[in-house]
Amino acid sequence: MKQETSNQKKQPGIASLLKPYAGMIFLLILFTLLGNGFNLWLPRIIGQGVDAYTHGTFDAGPLSLKFSLAVFVILVFTYLQNILQTYASEKVAKDLRTSLSDKISRQQYYWVEQANPSRLLTNLIADVDSIKMYVSLAVATLASSIFIIIGACILLLIINWKLALAVMAILPIIGVSFFMVMKKVRTLFLNNREVMDWLNRVINESILGAALIRVINSQQLEYNKFLGANTRALNFGVSILRIFAGLIPVITLIASLGSLIILVLGGHFVISGSMTMGDYAAFSAYLTLLIFPILLIGFMSNVIAQATASYQRISAVLNAPDTSGKGTVNASVQGNIEFRNVTVKYGEKEVLKNISFSVKAGTKVAVIGPTAAGKTQLLYLLTGLIQPTSGEVLVDGYTVADYDSGFYHNQVGFVFQDSIIFNMSIRENIAFNQQVTAGSMEKAVTTAELKEFIASLPEKEDTIVSERGSSLSGGQKQRVMLARALALEPRLLLLDDFTARVDTNTEKKILDNVQYNYAGITLLSVTQKIASVEHYDQILLLMQGEIIAGGTHQELMHSSPEYVQIYKSQQSTSNYELQS
Amino acid sequence: MNYNLSQFPEKQHRASNLAAFRNLLQLISTEKKNLVLALAAMLVNSGLSLLGPFLIGYAIDHYITHKQFHGVLIFGGILLGAYLLAFLVNYFQMRLMGGVGQHTLFTLRNAVFHKIQELPVAFFNQNKAGDLISRVNNDTDKLNQFFSQSLMQFVSNIVTMFGAGIFLLVINYRAGMIALVPAVLILIFTRVLSPWVKRKNAASMKTTGNLSAEIQESLNNFKVIIAFNRRDYFRKRFNEVNETNYQTSVKAGLANNVFLPFYAMCSSMAQLLVLAGGVYMIAKGEFTIGLLVSYLAYVNYFYSPLRSLASLWANFQIAMAGWDRISEILGLESNLTTIEDRTSTGASASLLEFRDVHFGYPGGKEILHNISFNLEKGKTYALVGPTGGGKTTTASLIARLYDPTSGAVLLNGRDIRSYSAEVRSQQIGFILQEPFLFTGTVRENLLYGNSQYESYTNEQLEQVIKEANLEKLLALFEEGLETKVASSGDSISLGQKQLIAFMRAVLRKPGLLILDEATANIDTVTEQLLGEILERLPQETTRVIIAHRLNTIESADEIFFVNSGEVTRAGSLQNAMDKLMNTGISS
Numbered sequence A: 001m002k003q004e005t006s007n008q009k010k011q012p013g014i015a016s017l018l019k020p021y022a023g024m025i026f027l028l029i030l031f032t033l034l035g036n037g038f039n040l041w042l043p044r045i046i047g048q049g050v051d052a053y054t055h056g057t058f059d060a061g062p063l064s065l066k067f068s069l070a071v072f073v074i075l076v077f078t079y080l081q082n083i084l085q086t087y088a089s090e091k092v093a094k095d096l097r098t099s100l101s102d103k104i105s106r107q108q109y110y111w112v113e114q115a116n117p118s119r120l121l122t123n124l125i126a127d128v129d130s131i132k133m134y135v136s137l138a139v140a141t142l143a144s145s146i147f148i149i150i151g152a153c154i155l156l157l158i159i160n161w162k163l164a165l166a167v168m169a170i171l172p173i174i175g176v177s178f179f180m181v182m183k184k185v186r187t188l189f190l191n192n193r194e195v196m197d198w199l200n201r202v203i204n205e206s207i208l209g210a211a212l213i214r215v216i217n218s219q220q221l222e223y224n225k226f227l228g229a230n231t232r233a234l235n236f237g238v239s240i241l242r243i244f245a246g247l248i249p250v251i252t253l254i255a256s257l258g259s260l261i262i263l264v265l266g267g268h269f270v271i272s273g274s275m276t277m278g279d280y281a282a283f284s285a286y287l288t289l290l291i292f293p294i295l296l297i298g299f300m301s302n303v304i305a306q307a308t309a310s311y312q313r314i315s316a317v318l319n320a321p322d323t324s325g326k327g328t329v330n331a332s333v334q335g336n337i338e339f340r341n342v343t344v345k346y347g348e349k350e351v352l353k354n355i356s357f358s359v360k361a362g363t364k365v366a367v368i369g370p371t372a373a374g375k376t377q378l379l380y381l382l383t384g385l386i387q388p389t390s391g392e393v394l395v396d397g398y399t400v401a402d403y404d405s406g407f408y409h410n411q412v413g414f415v416f417q418d419s420i421i422f423n424m425s426i427r428e429n430i431a432f433n434q435q436v437t438a439g440s441m442e443k444a445v446t447t448a449e450l451k452e453f454i455a456s457l458p459e460k461e462d463t464i465v466s467e468r469g470s471s472l473s474g475g476q477k478q479r480v481m482l483a484r485a486l487a488l489e490p491r492l493l494l495l496d497d498f499t500a501r502v503d504t505n506t507e508k509k510i511l512d513n514v515q516y517n518y519a520g521i522t523l524l525s526v527t528q529k530i531a532s533v534e535h536y537d538q539i540l541l542l543m544q545g546e547i548i549a550g551g552t553h554q555e556l557m558h559s560s561p562e563y564v565q566i567y568k569s570q571q572s573t574s575n576y577e578l579q580s
Numbered sequence B: 001m002n003y004n005l006s007q008f009p010e011k012q013h014r015a016s017n018l019a020a021f022r023n024l025l026q027l028i029s030t031e032k033k034n035l036v037l038a039l040a041a042m043l044v045n046s047g048l049s050l051l052g053p054f055l056i057g058y059a060i061d062h063y064i065t066h067k068q069f070h071g072v073l074i075f076g077g078i079l080l081g082a083y084l085l086a087f088l089v090n091y092f093q094m095r096l097m098g099g100v101g102q103h104t105l106f107t108l109r110n111a112v113f114h115k116i117q118e119l120p121v122a123f124f125n126q127n128k129a130g131d132l133i134s135r136v137n138n139d140t141d142k143l144n145q146f147f148s149q150s151l152m153q154f155v156s157n158i159v160t161m162f163g164a165g166i167f168l169l170v171i172n173y174r175a176g177m178i179a180l181v182p183a184v185l186i187l188i189f190t191r192v193l194s195p196w197v198k199r200k201n202a203a204s205m206k207t208t209g210n211l212s213a214e215i216q217e218s219l220n221n222f223k224v225i226i227a228f229n230r231r232d233y234f235r236k237r238f239n240e241v242n243e244t245n246y247q248t249s250v251k252a253g254l255a256n257n258v259f260l261p262f263y264a265m266c267s268s269m270a271q272l273l274v275l276a277g278g279v280y281m282i283a284k285g286e287f288t289i290g291l292l293v294s295y296l297a298y299v300n301y302f303y304s305p306l307r308s309l310a311s312l313w314a315n316f317q318i319a320m321a322g323w324d325r326i327s328e329i330l331g332l333e334s335n336l337t338t339i340e341d342r343t344s345t346g347a348s349a350s351l352l353e354f355r356d357v358h359f360g361y362p363g364g365k366e367i368l369h370n371i372s373f374n375l376e377k378g379k380t381y382a383l384v385g386p387t388g389g390g391k392t393t394t395a396s397l398i399a400r401l402y403d404p405t406s407g408a409v410l411l412n413g414r415d416i417r418s419y420s421a422e423v424r425s426q427q428i429g430f431i432l433q434e435p436f437l438f439t440g441t442v443r444e445n446l447l448y449g450n451s452q453y454e455s456y457t458n459e460q461l462e463q464v465i466k467e468a469n470l471e472k473l474l475a476l477f478e479e480g481l482e483t484k485v486a487s488s489g490d491s492i493s494l495g496q497k498q499l500i501a502f503m504r505a506v507l508r509k510p511g512l513l514i515l516d517e518a519t520a521n522i523d524t525v526t527e528q529l530l531g532e533i534l535e536r537l538p539q540e541t542t543r544v545i546i547a548h549r550l551n552t553i554e555s556a557d558e559i560f561f562v563n564s565g566e567v568t569r570a571g572s573l574q575n576a577m578d579k580l581m582n583t584g585i586s587s
Helices: A002-016 A019-054 A061-108 A109-115 A116-161 A163-168 A170-208 A210-216 A219-272 A277-318 A375-383 A407-408 A426-430 A438-447 A452-456 A474-484 A504-517 A553-559 A561-579 B008-012 B015-026 B031-066 B069-116 B122-125 B129-171 B173-220 B222-227 B231-256 B258-281 B290-332 B391-398 B421-427 B440-447 B457-469 B493-507 B524-535 B573-582
Strands: A337-346 A349-359 A364-368 A390-395 A412-415 A493-496 A522-526 A538-543 A548-553 B349-358 B366-376 B378-385 B406-411 B430-432 B512-516 B541-544 B560-562 B567-572
Touching: A002 A277, A002 A548, A019 A061, A019 A116, A019 A277, A019 B258, A019 B290, A061 A277, A061 B231, A061 B258, A109 A116, A109 B222, A116 A170, A116 A277, A116 B129, A116 B173, A116 B440, A163 A219, A163 A277, A163 B512, A170 A210, A170 A219, A170 A277, A170 B129, A170 B567, A210 A219, A210 B122, A210 B567, A219 A277, A219 A548, A219 B015, A219 B031, A219 B069, A219 B567, A277 A548, A277 B031, A277 B290, A337 A375, A349 A375, A349 A390, A349 A548, A364 A375, A364 B008, A364 B366, A375 A390, A375 A412, A375 A493, A375 A522, A412 A474, A412 B349, A426 A474, A438 A452, A438 A474, A438 A504, A474 A493, A474 A504, A493 B406, A504 B008, A538 A561, A548 A553, A548 A561, A548 B008, A553 B258, B008 B573, B015 B031, B015 B290, B031 B069, B031 B290, B069 B290, B122 B378, B122 B541, B129 B290, B173 B222, B173 B258, B173 B290, B231 B290, B231 B493, B258 B290, B349 B391, B366 B391, B366 B541, B378 B391, B391 B430, B421 B430, B430 B493, B440 B457, B440 B493, B457 B493, B493 B512
Parallel strands: A364 A522, A364 A538, A412 A493, A493 A522, B378 B541, B378 B560, B430 B512, B512 B541
Antiparallel strands: A337 A349, A337 A390, A538 A548, B349 B366, B349 B406, B560 B567
């Protein structure tokens, strides 16, 4: 049901895709038609030659000249057609990719997660490719095929309308079988694309999880998973093939019947003297001209069906509602934070339940709590990565969504929990935001205690770090990410479990550096270690999406048994922490 | 071994099309029978379709010109029979050839995937995920397009063309020669330009790989792009690779289109040549007008498949360029082969021993310098030290994700390289620093690669989990074993991922369990629970713990201090602490 409606919506879509290239497509079709027009002339010249010979008026000179001229013109036009075809298809592909990436880049984080990055990857590469193929092959082929069919039909009619009508009777039969096949194959192509998504996911996960697979020695298992998906793909491929395997022979048979009609009926006309032998020769030549484009359309139907399925997927992305913020406030951030009855739901699950608290600018706040308590989501709300399902998150009296997002993000530094390092130089990784100056980068590097490490690298800041940062240790990645956040000279610094991968000694130094170099900064830190945050202005204890206690360390030690339990779980080691 | 595909020397591409195609055929040797059958069908089919013009020509010469309509009717009947037979054979052939194409794609994808599974971790660290995905998906798809859409036409066109060529020569040797002159031009033209076309396509595919890598990186890290206000930067980087891809694709497209117009011109010229030559020969009495008409048709039968071959030939070049890129992967071998044990000493007191181990990542500096230590059965060891000191590298060598550049790692006194991957992975459990989950349920992830419990019901499995003392951890997941998890995204927290990775490793009951900061993002109360679970593992289990948080290593029997590529015994916890406090941060 759903597919039916979306199919109908997409039909004008794939044509409207070509609208901006109308000029190019027009020229393309024009050159194609001109080339083909001259092509139609060739059999005529040959036919005239045969006739001239039978009448004894054959003159090789002018005939060859005429013929060679036509051939040359055809050569020029086909080259022009092919050049245009290449440019048009590549340009459509490039522009489609650009508008997809523009669209994606304007979307919010949750949208991208929901749309699923590996599916978007297929959209951007494979789906665009099949549309490219459609433009480069189908548009010109369809135009020229239809033109040749019409042209050949007219010429046939001119030569002998009775015979022509008899031959043309085959066309509707071909049309009907064609239509039936296309209808049947459409859903198969969409299903096939879905299997491809699945196949891609298996490949993606087997690449991203390569280390785990090797530790567990589960290569065979992965291979079996892949085999499952691949077998499904094979079955779909074979079912699609069966349908097309029926179509082409049917078209060929029907077209061959055309020759039969010409032989019998045309033979009759020639015998009865109502048709010349030369006309007869031209007639059979035009029939070959007529059959070939019909066969081509048969082969193109595959490309068209595939492109239609791909375009449907791409339109779904392009027509998705914009989720980007429309905020306009560009006040500078002081750092007064207030959460008012904030609830966040992921599907049915409440991740945060009715959270309210406030933070004064320039203070230091820690959020502690067990795994999956919703700590990270708290920070995501402040960054605008997710939106509250209900309630408000206010920064200096405005909701995060009220802010002009560019302006806001330039003042908020966020150190993510998972290591995210881009495959570029250390400098680009740290000065990730455009407005970072040499000075602020220097300060950030010093603060994150990266100076010595960078100095030890072969090409200093210009050393390229590999994808997923596998050439850096866990702690080094974490510090690069801190430097990235600090280089913004943020007013508000959000740390998500920053200390997890940095040793105690380094951690202390770094936090001291932050205090010293970025005085007055508002700090919100999600952490596991109480020892490092004991002196903070406020500590929030988050459990299962609820704030169950809040206050200074001393207050919590008296008021919250849960806090005391966490404290005790760490106490034996805090002796060592205190020594340093 | 160098696994970096982007640094592969160009010389591999020099291999001729024929040799490459032969390799490809070898891979699909199982399809031989179908291929032969399809070829036979194709021959019959082409023969039948060539018979048509011959019958028509004969009917014209003998009946139409002599005004005998009943003969025309008889030939019409014969023709109809031939067409119907051709229809059946055609269908049979399409089915068979299409099947061959689909099965080839299937086999090819399996082969690439299987090869990738054989390769070591180093391969994945040296190549971008997006580029690999592009090779497995897009490049095999280029071959798919050739096999599923072009191969049938390709072979049948070649067969028809050859058939028509032979007909042309047999019917009249001299007229045939005249008709085939332009074909020689085409042959030369094709031979000269094909390598260039293939090169252009290879370049274009490479940029597609880069495009894919860029998208992969940006989309998987989209939250950083948003939080750091770099949507414009994402667009800019994307536009750059998109533009490069456009440039190379246009070049490849133009190259692919170079054949068709030329082929078309040559085929038209052939008609003129036949007409002129035919007229000349009729004048000399060597040819008839009926023969000339059917001859002109045969010329078409020869050249119109040749014309379609022009674009198919380009497809073939694309497929071959894709095949080259795939062959680069298929040609790689794992450098972690199982060897004969040379150091066999029989029973050994220590479970695991490092003997004068040196190690450096390929193309990088040496990371570990001359390391020797041993681990005894049933004890708990901790590796501590500043970040970047070599802890993870040491652990990776224990799990044989890499081999030492010199020296040896011994497991139970035998070189670890002499164990099969199966035996080794059963004995050594390694919880990686970056936990990885497969999209599915908690159950699927816990039992991942663990065939022992596969057939268990959830109740039975819960019992097993209870026996392993893991039930409190499982209780942290709202829907227990059936909780859904996704590989990417934030539907599940990093701490939860670490919990699943932990449970997964414990359920495998390894003799040696390595935890590489495996609990870093888990709260300290749950972490105590993990500590208890570790304590209660079977007595003979050896544990190696890498951690920054000291409470996790308190219970260690021995502490190793890892810094600047050296591993030293630290003695007591206090001593280790002092060392840690007194070292610089950077190594």
